[in-house]
Amino acid sequence: MTTVEGVLALDELVAEQDDLAARFASGSREALAEVYERWSALVYTVALRALDDAHDAEDVTQQVFVSAWGSRHTLRPSEGAIPAWLVGITRHKVADVRTQRYRRARNLAAVASVTPEAGSPPPEPDIAQRLLVAHEVDRLGEPRASVLRLAFIEDRPQEEIAERLGLPLGTVKSHVRRGLVQLRSRLEEVDDDSPR
Amino acid sequence: MTHPDEETLAGLALGDAAGASDDLAHVATCPSCSATVADLRRVADAVSVSPRRLDLAAPPAGLFDRIEAQIDDEERDSEVLDQAHAVAPSPAIAQSPPTQPVAARARRRWGPVGRAAGAAAAGIAIGLLAGYAVWNEPAPPAPVEVASTRLDTLDTRQWQGMATLLREDDQELLSVRTERLDAGSGYLEVWLLNRDGKRMVSLGVLRSDGRSSFPVTQQLIDEGYVIVDISREGFDERPEHSGDSLVRGTLKS
Numbered sequence: 001m002t003t004v005e006g007v008l009a010l011d012e013l014v015a016e017q018d019d020l021a022a023r024f025a026s027g028s029r030e031a032l033a034e035v036y037e038r039w040s041a042l043v044y045t046v047a048l049r050a051l052d053d054a055h056d057a058e059d060v061t062q063q064v065f066v067s068a069w070g071s072r073h074t075l076r077p078s079e080g081a082i083p084a085w086l087v088g089i090t091r092h093k094v095a096d097v098r099t100q101r102y103r104r105a106r107n108l109a110a111v112a113s114v115t116p117e118a119g120s121p122p123p124e125p126d127i128a129q130r131l132l133v134a135h136e137v138d139r140l141g142e143p144r145a146s147v148l149r150l151a152f153i154e155d156r157p158q159e160e161i162a163e164r165l166g167l168p169l170g171t172v173k174s175h176v177r178r179g180l181v182q183l184r185s186r187l188e189e190v191d192d193d194s195p196r
Numbered sequence: 197m198t199h200p201d202e203e204t205l206a207g208l209a210l211g212d213a214a215g216a217s218d219d220l221a222h223v224a225t226c227p228s229c230s231a232t233v234a235d236l237r238r239v240a241d242a243v244s245v246s247p248r249r250l251d252l253a254a255p256p257a258g259l260f261d262r263i264e265a266q267i268d269d270e271e272r273d274s275e276v277l278d279q280a281h282a283v284a285p286s287p288a289i290a291q292s293p294p295t296q297p298v299a300a301r302a303r304r305r306w307g308p309v310g311r312a313a314g315a316a317a318a319g320i321a322i323g324l325l326a327g328y329a330v331w332n333e334p335a336p337p338a339p340v341e342v343a344s345t346r347l348d349t350l351d352t353r354q355w356q357g358m359a360t361l362l363r364e365d366d367q368e369l370l371s372v373r374t375e376r377l378d379a380g381s382g383y384l385e386v387w388l389l390n391r392d393g394k395r396m397v398s399l400g401v402l403r404s405d406g407r408s409s410f411p412v413t414q415q416l417i418d419e420g421y422v423i424v425d426i427s428r429e430g431f432d433e434r435p436e437h438s439g440d441s442l443v444r445g446t447l448k449s
Contacts, residue, residue: 036260041254044253045253058255058259062263070270103436104394107437130245133243134248149248152240153243173212174203176206176210180210180240181206181236184235187239187242
């Protein structure tokens with residue numbers, strides 16, 4: 001099969017990402033344009049799905065890239081984790097918009113003498129995480145991405161996956177494990193303190 | 197014993213641990229490995245709830261231009277600031293002559309409140325430039341009343357005061373005069389609520405004698421912020437409206 005080629009292609013992809021991250025971090029406006037070109041749709045879609053408002057989503061997207069540029073020195077180039085980093089920033093911006101909306105609603109409830117509900121804004125459905133994971137699964141390349149989708153989303157036994165994709169069972173097992181390990185390293189960024 | 201590699205841990209996370217009892221025993225006692233297994237398990241769970249197909253929407257055309265423009269603006273601003281700090285430390289800024297007398301500027305911005313403060317300052321320091329500017333300025337045009345409302349209690353509609361929107365020098369000012377309202381253990385805050393029932397702005401704190409003026413803008417009024425509301429607020433960590441409105445009225449021209 002194409003495992004060797006696949007691994008090579010992946011390494012090249014990772015190297016290219018690292019280079020892009022390094023150029024971005026060092027202040028290259030071309031790198032900014034490239035990052036925008038590649039990931040603005042991901043950022044915009046996360047915002048759109050989370051906020052359900054095209055205008056707010058556009059606003060958030062703009063803030064995310066301006067803010068990413070402003071804190072580019074915090075991007076660790078070695079990790080090749082630009083999308084997770086961007087989605088982390090997007091989450092913060094989305095949360096800000098949600099908090100503003102919630103406050104506004106609560107103020108009005110207060111003014112209308114309706115008892116406001118105590119506590120923090122309602123929890124954000126984890127659209128960001130889901131879209132990012134789907135994006136990262138895509139980035140694993142084939143056949144690894146298909147193996148993971150079949151194994152986890154469709155919950156197929158590994159034997160069946162091997163048969164469907166015409167791969168040896170050992171290869172399927174290895175794709176599943178390596179895929180998980182790769183995803184873990186790329187998703188790490190999201191939950192920590194991304195710049196706001 | 198050395199730690200099993202991540203792939204092995206991924207296998208454990210997935211439960212296909214055939215023939216790996218050593219590894220299992222290790223993970224059971226190793227905090228770092230068991231954390232990794234838990235992490236990998238979470239990743240697997242995250243994949244299982246992710247969409248099968250990723251349908252991304254493209255942001256509107258022209259957004260990148262706006263992003264670049266904003267970045268350019270911010271970088272220019274920070275350069276100007278840097279230069280200001282480098283070339284002109286605070287004394288130089290303080291010495292640069294103001295374009296108009298301090299008192300006059302204060303009046304422009306604050307209207308009667310600023311003028312009262314200016315006059316008070318002049319009383320204390322007669323002969324200083326600030327006082328001179330106040331006393332020698334031609335009488336300012338009288339403020340024009342644009343709109344007003346009674347301020348009534350919400351429940352029994354009892355008259356408690358008036359709010360008047362004044363215009364002077366193309367500046368709008370909301371002047372509030374009320375009876376002594378009970379602030380309880382907190383303070384009184386003046387708000388403008390929007391007619392749409394969705395938006396509100398805080399104008400500031402009402403003085404204990406019930407007489408305060410607040411700068412507003414015609415744009416705010418045009419936007420529908422015409423309901424004057426005074427609330428009782430506690431000294432707490434909640435900047436938003438407490439919900440405890442004492443009086444209210446809608447500005448009418």
